[in-house]
Structure formats: C-alpha cells, structure tokens
Amino acid sequence: MRWCCAAAWRKRYQTTPIAIIVTERIDILYELGLTPVWRLRARYRSEVPSIASHAANEPPFLAQQAEIEPKRTVSTEPQADTGNRVSRIATLDWAHFAADVSACTACGLSRTRNLAVPGVGDVRADWLFIGEAPGADEDARGEPFVGQAGRLLDNMLNALGMTRTKAVYIANVLKCRPPGNRAPTPLEVDACMPYLDRQIALIQPKLIVALGKSAATSLMRAEASIASLRGRVHRYKGIPMIVTYHPAYLLRTLPDKAKAWEDLCLARSTLRGILDASTLQTAGRDPT
Numbered sequence: 694m695r696w697c698c699a700a701a702w703r704k705r706y707q708t709t710p711i712a713i714i715v716t717e718r719i720d721i722l723y724e725l726g727l728t729p730v731w732r733l734r735a736r737y738r739s740e741v742p743s744i745a746s747h748a749a750n751e752p753p754f755l756a757q758q759a760e761i762e763p764k765r766t767v768s769t770e771p772q773a774d775t776g777n778r779v780s781r782i783a784t785l786d787w788a789h790f791a792a793d794v795s796a797c798t799a800c801g802l803s804r805t806r807n808l809a810v811p812g813v814g815d816v817r818a819d820w821l822f823i824g825e826a827p828g829a830d831e832d833a834r835g836e837p838f839v840g841q842a843g844r845l846l847d848n849m850l851n852a853l854g855m856t857r858t859k860a861v862y863i864a865n866v867l868k869c870r871p872p873g874n875r876a877p878t879p880l881e882v883d884a885c886m887p888y889l890d891r892q893i894a895l896i897q898p899k900l901i902v903a904l905g906k907s908a909a910t911s912l913m914r915a916e917a918s919i920a921s922l923r924g925r926v927h928r929y930k931g932i933p934m935i936v937t938y939h940p941a942y943l944l945r946t947l948p949d950k951a952k953a954w955e956d957l958c959l960a961r962s963t964l965r966g967i968l969d970a971s972t973l974q975t976a977g978r979d980p981t
Contacts, residue, residue, distance in 0.1 A: 782887040787816055787895060790888075794868050799884040802869035808835035809869055812892060814862035819964060820855065821898035822846070823889070824939060825907040826867035826877055837863050842940035846904075849940070849953070853961060862896050864889060866911045882911050893930060900964045901932050902957075905939030923956055926963055933967065935960040
C-alpha cells in the first residue's frame with residue numbers, strides 16, 4: 694500500500710505543474726495554522742551566523758541587536774596622555790598656570806570639585822608651605838587655607854614676621870578637594886604632582902615646609918609617622934624641607950602647637966643658615 698501511494702504521488706508530481714503543488718501545500722499548512730512559512734535558499738545557509746546561546750530565548754529584535762552591537766566598557770576615570778601632559782605642564786608659566794589647573798580632568802576629582810585651588814602668595818618667595826588638599830572653604834573660594842586652619846596658619850606666619858602675600862607661597866599637593874575631605878589616593882597624588890613640581894620650579898624656594906603627614910609622605914614617597922619626620926631637615930628636589938603638623942590637626946590638638954612652633958623655629962634657623970652661606974659665597978667671589 695505504501696509503495697502504491699508513493700508511485701501514485703510520483704506519477705502525480707510528474708504530471709502536475711509545480712506551482713499547483715506548492716499552492717496546495719500552502720493551503721494545507723494554512724488550514725493547520727502553520728503559516729507563514731519561510732524557507733532559506735540552500736546556497737545562503739552556510740553564510741548565516743549561528744545565534745549566540747544567550748540570545749536563543751530572546752525576541753528576534755533583541756537577539757539581532759545582541760549580535761550587532763559589541764559590548765561597551767565605560768571608564769570611570771578621565772583619561773589623559775600622561776607623557777604629553779607632564780611635558781606640557783613643565784612648560785607652563787604663571788600667566789597660564791591657574792587656567793590649566795582649572796581645566797584639568799586627569800582624575801575623578803575634576804567631577805566633584807567646585808573650584809580648583811592652584812595656590813596663593815609671593816611667586817618669588819623663599820618659603821613654600823605645602824598642605825595636603827583643599828577643604829570645603831578652599832573649594833568654595835579657590836584659595837588654599839582660608840578656613841579656621843588658614844587663620845591659624847596666618848597667625849603662625851605673623852609670628853615669624855611674614856604674611857601669605859610676602860616672602861611666602863602656599864600650595865597643596867592636590868589642587869582639588871577630595872569628597873568629604875577624605876585622604877588623597879595615590880592616583881590623585883600622581884595626577885597632581887606635576888603641577889606642584891612646576892610651581893616649585895617657577896618659585897625656586899629656598900625652603901619647603903610640609904604641613905602634615907599626608908603632604909610629607911606624598912613628597913617623600915615613603916610611609917612614615919610624623920613623629921619620625923619632625924625635628925630633621927629633609928630634602929625634596931634638592932631643597933631643604935621641614936615637616937610639621939597640619940594647622941587643622943593643631944586646632945584639634947592644642948598642646949601640639951608648642952611642637953609646631955619648634956618646627957617653625959627649626960625652619961627659620963635652617964633658612965638663615967642657607968642665606969648666610971649664600972652671602973658668604975657671594976662675598977668670597979666678590980673681587981672687591
């Protein structure tokens with residue numbers, strides 16, 4: 694019976710036009726609710742890419758989109774060409790320095806700052822005071838040490854016979870405030886250090902005073918307690934450096950103000966020694 698049906702179908706296929714057979718097949722599928730039916734031509738089958746396993750159960754549009762669009766990764770930190778950036782900063786003059794700092798996007802602090810804080814003071818100063826980073830008051834005004842800690846620093850300078858606008862320059866390791874006044878990260882320090890190095894090159898101070906442990910260890914690139922750093926003359930880029938407490942710490946720990954004064958006296962005597970040696974060298978070379 695099966696052979697007879699097959700023979701009858703073969704005979705009918707040979708005598709019936711193809712278009713009629715296809716039409717009958719589509720009608721049958723329609724009645725069964727299986728239309729429309731799409732058939733892929735054989736010559737194109739090898740060119741169709743396989744569907745990714747994760748898209749097998751997705752709607753056709755989403756599956757196609759998953760195949761077409763590559764996965765994107767978004768960096769959370771601004772990027773910069775480090776080598777070119779450092780070289781460019783090393784050529785800045787004072788006329789362009791502050792604007793360049795304000796336009797900096799080398800680290801994430803550029804997204805959270807209100808104002809960048811380049812520095813303030815005498816650009817030909819003998820004294821360079823370096824703190825950790827701007828606080829809330831500094832971030833609002835764009836000037837370092839303007840809050841209560843700044844007023845204490847002004848009093849310390851007055852005790853030495855100086856002001857922040859004469860013979861003194863004040864800066865921070867970071868030029869932007871870390872959120873919540875948290876400690877700077879190594880990435881942030883590395884991003885900002887070229888600016889501080891350029892300031893030092895422009896000012897050419899005879900003495901540096903590092904205010905607080907964070908500033909001192911950032912400059913020295915070594916972890917140490919402030920107790921172990923005080924009372925000695927260090928050097929940064931060949932310049933004598935004295936380490937003392939940050940004014941904000943002294944506001945919380947009043948008894949240590951006496952120790953901070955000792956540090957400033959050491960700084961003053963160190964600078965006097967430098968100036969005296971320079972005077973003697975100049976006199977020794979003077980033909981008169």
